[in-house]
Amino acid sequence: MKFLAILRDSLREAMDSSVFYVMIGLSVLMILFTLTISFTPTAGGEAVMQMASLPVALDPSDLNLAQLDPDALLRSVLKANRGIFQPVGVDTIGDQPDAPTSTFRVTLLAMPVPNAVKNPGDDGVEAEIRSRFGRLDRWHIAEVIDVRRAAPDNPHVSATVIPFAKYYEVTARPTADGTRLWPHKFSVLFGAFTFPGNGTPLGAQLWLIENYVLNGVGAWVIVLVSIVITSFFIPNMLRKGTVDFLLVKPIRRATLLMYKFIGGLAFIFLNTSFAIVGMWVALGLRSGVWATGVLFTILIITFFFAILYSVSVFFGVLTGSPIAAILLTCFSWGVLSLTGCTTEYYDFVKESGGITARNAAPPVTVAVAGLSPSPLAAGPLMAATILNPEVADRITPSRSYESWFAQSVYAVHYVLPRTRDLDEMTTHFLLRDLVVANQVGDQHIKAKPLDWTESITVSGIFIVLLLGMSCWWFATKDY
Amino acid sequence: MSVIRTDNLVKSYGKVEALKGVSISVERGEVFGLLGQNGAGKTTLIKALLGIIKPTMGEALLLGERAGTASVRRRVGYLPEDHRFPDYHTGASLLNFYGALLGVSAGERSRRIPEVLDVVGIKGRMHSKIRTYSKGMKQRLGIAQALLHQPEVIFLDEPTDGVDPLGRREIRDLMQTLKEKGATIFLNSHLLGEVELICDRVAILQRGNLVQIGAVSDLTQQHGRYSLRLAPGDALPRDKFVQLGYQIARKSGDFWEIIVPEGKTIDAGIACLAESGLRLRHLVEQRQSLEELFIETVEAAEPGVDYSRAHRTRPARGDGYR
Numbered sequence: 001m002k003f004l005a006i007l008r009d010s011l012r013e014a015m016d017s018s019v020f021y022v023m024i025g026l027s028v029l030m031i032l033f034t035l036t037i038s039f040t041p042t043a044g045g046e047a048v049m050q051m052a053s054l055p056v057a058l059d060p061s062d063l064n065l066a067q068l069d070p071d072a073l074l075r076s077v078l079k080a081n082r083g084i085f086q087p088v089g090v091d092t093i094g095d096q097p098d099a100p101t102s103t104f105r106v107t108l109l110a111m112p113v114p115n116a117v118k119n120p121g122d123d124g125v126e127a128e129i130r131s132r133f134g135r136l137d138r139w140h141i142a143e144v145i146d147v148r149r150a151a152p153d154n155p156h157v158s159a160t161v162i163p164f165a166k167y168y169e170v171t172a173r174p175t176a177d178g179t180r181l182w183p184h185k186f187s188v189l190f191g192a193f194t195f196p197g198n199g200t201p202l203g204a205q206l207w208l209i210e211n212y213v214l215n216g217v218g219a220w221v222i223v224l225v226s227i228v229i230t231s232f233f234i235p236n237m238l239r240k241g242t243v244d245f246l247l248v249k250p251i252r253r254a255t256l257l258m259y260k261f262i263g264g265l266a267f268i269f270l271n272t273s274f275a276i277v278g279m280w281v282a283l284g285l286r287s288g289v290w291a292t293g294v295l296f297t298i299l300i301i302t303f304f305f306a307i308l309y310s311v312s313v314f315f316g317v318l319t320g321s322p323i324a325a326i327l328l329t330c331f332s333w334g335v336l337s338l339t340g341c342t343t344e345y346y347d348f349v350k351e352s353g354g355i356t357a358r359n360a361a362p363p364v365t366v367a368v369a370g371l372s373p374s375p376l377a378a379g380p381l382m383a384a385t386i387l388n389p390e391v392a393d394r395i396t397p398s399r400s401y402e403s404w405f406a407q408s409v410y411a412v413h414y415v416l417p418r419t420r421d422l423d424e425m426t427t428h429f430l431l432r433d434l435v436v437a438n439q440v441g442d443q444h445i446k447a448k449p450l451d452w453t454e455s456i457t458v459s460g461i462f463i464v465l466l467l468g469m470s471c472w473w474f475a476t477k478d479y
Numbered sequence: 480m481s482v483i484r485t486d487n488l489v490k491s492y493g494k495v496e497a498l499k500g501v502s503i504s505v506e507r508g509e510v511f512g513l514l515g516q517n518g519a520g521k522t523t524l525i526k527a528l529l530g531i532i533k534p535t536m537g538e539a540l541l542l543g544e545r546a547g548t549a550s551v552r553r554r555v556g557y558l559p560e561d562h563r564f565p566d567y568h569t570g571a572s573l574l575n576f577y578g579a580l581l582g583v584s585a586g587e588r589s590r591r592i593p594e595v596l597d598v599v600g601i602k603g604r605m606h607s608k609i610r611t612y613s614k615g616m617k618q619r620l621g622i623a624q625a626l627l628h629q630p631e632v633i634f635l636d637e638p639t640d641g642v643d644p645l646g647r648r649e650i651r652d653l654m655q656t657l658k659e660k661g662a663t664i665f666l667n668s669h670l671l672g673e674v675e676l677i678c679d680r681v682a683i684l685q686r687g688n689l690v691q692i693g694a695v696s697d698l699t700q701q702h703g704r705y706s707l708r709l710a711p712g713d714a715l716p717r718d719k720f721v722q723l724g725y726q727i728a729r730k731s732g733d734f735w736e737i738i739v740p741e742g743k744t745i746d747a748g749i750a751c752l753a754e755s756g757l758r759l760r761h762l763v764e765q766r767q768s769l770e771e772l773f774i775e776t777v778e779a780a781e782p783g784v785d786y787s788r789a790h791r792t793r794p795a796r797g798d799g800y801r
Contacts, residue, residue: 005579009565016567241563245624247531248557249580250549478492478532 002251003259010263011270013236014229023225027275030218034209034282036189042199043098044183046090048174049106051181052134052142056108057085077113084111085129085168089156093171100179103145106133106170107156126168133170134178138432141178146171180206180289180434203434206287210294210434214279215426219301222272224330226305227312230264231325234316243479254471261313261467268305272298293433297426307417307459308333310466317470333419340420343413346401417459425452480543482507482632482663483528488537490523497523499687500537505680507631510654510664512678512695514671514773519684521667522560525634528665529557542631553582556625560636560667562617566610570601570620573609574627581628591627599623600649614641622650626657633657636667651677675699675769683776691776699772703739704728704765710758719751734761 014020058076077084089107096102108129126147134142150157150167157167174182180203187194237243237260246256276298284290311332316325400406483505490498497520505511515521526532528539530547539546542554564573571592578588596602599619604612612620618641625633635654639647647670654664654677668674674681675695683691691698709715715735717727724743728736739745745762752759767775 001579005576009576013567241561244559248529250553
């Protein structure tokens with residue numbers, strides 16, 4: 001009863017603030033704006049069915065699907081050792097349009113490789129194709145309706161004359177997962193403004209919106225505004241003339257403070273839930289994709305806020321000033337982010353053997369690697385050094401991660417909450433749902449192996465310590 | 480057994496001693512007044528009794544238990560001085576919140592809240608935001624929250640502060656009603672006239688020391704000092720009175736102030752008047768007002784300080800000293 005009373009009191013206090021209504025108003029505007037977004041499928045059957053064909057011959061998780069190149073494909077096919085299955089034609093059945101709802105016939109050119117486990121023409125190959133076609137990573141992007149040897153009148157067969165080649169026809173239909181890979185044109189305000197281009201996979205568009213708009217800017221605004229609102233909770237409670245009313249009630253001071261803390265968390269949980277569930281529903285209605293990964297971000301943002309709110313409570317109890325609590329909490333947020341970024345940078349330097357985009361010569365890097373010039377693209381840079389001795393000569397490996405400064409940053413990072421890790425965790429959840437492994441670049445899914453248990457435990461201990469000190473101070477101080 | 484008892488209570492803030500070994504006891508059903516100048520330690524004493532601050536030394540017992548325990552706090556009501564309510568509440572929602580913290584059931588709260596707000600006279604505004612209340616209404620709300628759970632002991636720190644004269648009388652009547660119902664009231668007020676009217680006993684604190692404690696009637700009584708008036712045309716037999724050992728202090732209008740020395744009574748004087756054929760119209764044993772007692776006590780505690788002048792420099796808080 002007491003807990004609920006304090007919870008209601010906290011919510012009442014938060015809702016009394018005009019900032020709260022500004023935040024709700026912004027959320028409503030964002031939701032309404034999202035409802036005006038249109039995703040219109042463009043011609044993408046060939047690309048999606050080609051992607052669905054990949055698992056027949058290779059393991060797609062080995063590939064960077066965002067930047068496919070023939071050499072990488074060939075290496076992967078040889079590694080899988082199942083023979084070569086290459087789509088040579090994708091057609092819709094009958095007069096159906098090139099759309100995610102249509103059925104397609106995919107003609108596969110199949111060629112044997114030496115010592116393969118199972119080669120084209122062997123018994124059971126049709127069944128193998130049926131079981132592997134469209135199984136991309138965790139996703140099932142196409143539903144196979146039929147697999148058979150290609151008829152002689154298939155135009156793609158007659159057009160290709162290769163010795164030892166065999167042809168198969170796969171009749172398949174894109175699934176809901178397949179729709180996420182399907183290129184769509186993006187427009188806002190019910191088509192009034194359409195973004196140029198031939199379309200981007202729907203899942204990738206949703207990922208961009210959810211990761212950068214919702215989990216990026218949106219979460220940042222929610223957390224910042226919540227810090228401002230909730231930083232008043234404790235100092236207001238401790239005001240002379242107000243605190244007396246509470247201290248004479250039969251409730252322990254530490255319990256009172258903890259309930260107040262939970263009240264603040266409940267506030268942001270409800271706010272975040274409103275914004276994220278609203279956006280999720282709006283995006284679901286407009287895109288037809290109901291990926292639930294984004295809903296986990298509610299818990300992650302709440303936990304992230306719990307870290308900052310414990311700081312706010314600590315300074316609130318210590319100083320009794322909401323302004324001091326807001327400023328010191330924002331400062332702490334900056335320190336945590338900076339520590340996370342710096343640690344990430346040194347980790348990257350260490351993992352890439354001390355070679356970074358900064359100490360490699362940029363023009364050569366881009367020209368030789370031919371891939372992303374992003375400083376995170378350590379893999380291609382290293383490949384470039386191997387392939388091109390000229391580049392290797394111009395690179396001086398850095399051992400900055402061994403400096404006293406780096407070691408100090410590591411030490412601080414070791415004991416402080418891992419807010420950057422939480423950010424990574426959110427990205428991870430969104431990627432799992434919306435983007436096939438490697439579709440937007442390998443580094444997002446695999447390059448940062450994080451120990452979630454350690455991250456959450458360290459952050460949890462930090463929260464407990466700060467709250468413990470706050471409770472001790474509050475319980476022993478005379479008011 | 481005393482409802483409130485402190486034994487040699489000391490509270491220090493660094494080098495400053497706010498309470499210097501205060502020992503008091505208050506019995507059940509008593510209305511006890513605590514007097515003292517600003518900074519005398521009155522609020523410190525109340526806070527120590529309620530467990531809001533921890534005493535440096537000594538013991539404070541409330542309802543037979545150590546002061547400040549949760550079980551004791553459940554049985555105590557408190558109106559702090561200079562209180563500030565969270566103004567995002569309405570009067571009713573605030574009482575609902577405090578009632579829940581006190582462990583009052585939801586059903587009981589919904590019954591008691593309108594009742595107690597009606598008692599203090601703000602039921603009609605119970606659903607208005609507190610920020611729209613006047614100072615007097617806030618004070619009444621403060622009293623309402625102190626009474627909500629029907630406590631056995633009620634601590635009221637300046638309960639009539641900001642309340643208009645009519646409201647003061649209502650609050651006084653309310654305290655009288657509570658007293659009749661058996662509640663013990665610990666009152667801290669600068670309005671000495673009111674304290675005198677309501678309280679059974681008072682204590683005076685001066686710079687953390689307890690300098691006076693006792694029943695109001697005992698403390699204000701002036702033994703042997705009488706006010707006397709004779710019928711028009713009759714003259715006081717001054718010589719006979721002097722022979723009786725009486726001292727004639729002064730004459731104010733038709734009233735004579737007679738001081739009867741210790742060991743003698745006024746009865747001899749009354750007989751003397753009768754024998755002289757004089758007609759007695761008025762004879763009252765004089766009492767000191769609580770205000771006079773307070774000033775006298777404070778001056779005695781710190782001779783040489785002109786409190787009437789000091790009072791003029793503190794108009795906001797010194798009204799009660801006049």
